[in-house]
């Protein structure tokens with residue numbers, strides 16, 4: 001069954017079958033990333049361009065590795081040394097890149113909707129690597145892959161998402177994805193960081209961490225995104241961590257075999273206590289490992305029948 005899409009812009013537009021297809025395909029690619037020689041000819045002759053207008057460690061690196069492991073050529077545009085600083089628009093920048101025959105453009109931008117502008121204006125496949133506070137679809141896909149790998153399923157699980165829900169594109173993509181896949185989702189945080197009417201997305205809202213994570217199978221902790229907050233949403237960072245930092249003691253409210261996730265970068269001691277960094281419940285680095293396989297699957301599926309996995 002093909003994905004039948006030119007672009008990956010958001011989880012909201014994917015069906016549960018699409019999500020399952022991507023996760024199932026990523027399972028095969030994870031096997032490739034575990035080999036001594038981690039390379040297949042799947043995207044040989046294709047060109048992938050990383051166009052990141054915002055900082056990134058995990059997403060940009062894993063898209064580059066994913067493309068290289070499928071034998072594509074990869075170009076990383078450093079926006080700070082490109083003609084963007086001379087005032088070139090987003091679409092002009094992308095059109096000029098496409099004129100050099102790109103096949104896939106991966107974009108991260110601070111403006112929600114920026115990937116849509118490119119998808120409409122370009123023939124290349126466009127992948128959203130995070131747009132403002134809107135969505136981060138490949139992060140949610142790698143999170144769902146990791147949960148399914150650890151728990152064997154998504155359907156029927158209880159997933160608690162804790163922190164700055166308002167500014168988190170990761171939370172939004174995970175809420176769309178996990179609810180489509182049959183998980184029960186709870187969001188937990190200070191009232192000032194929970195969007196109004198978020199319940200309409202099919203989630204339960206809690207303001208107390210211990211109550212919110214009660215009996216959860218999965219606890220996803222979010223980064224406090226000080227750079228996206230135009231004003232202060234809580235008195236100070238210590239006040240926040242006293243109420244919402246996940247400690248070993250607080251984790252006891254979740255199921256005994258609950259896993260702890262975080263999209264990174266982690267502010268240790270603010271969102272998660274350092275004592276949990278080496279704990280068997282914490283799967284943050286496994287999420288990063290899985291990100292490469294999931295991004296290989298996404299690029300392979302968007303390339304359609306032109307690509308051959310092996």
Ligand code: CP
Nearest residue numbers: 056057058059263264
């Ligand atoms: N999870 C994530 O998007 O991390 P980066 O900002 O490092 O890409």
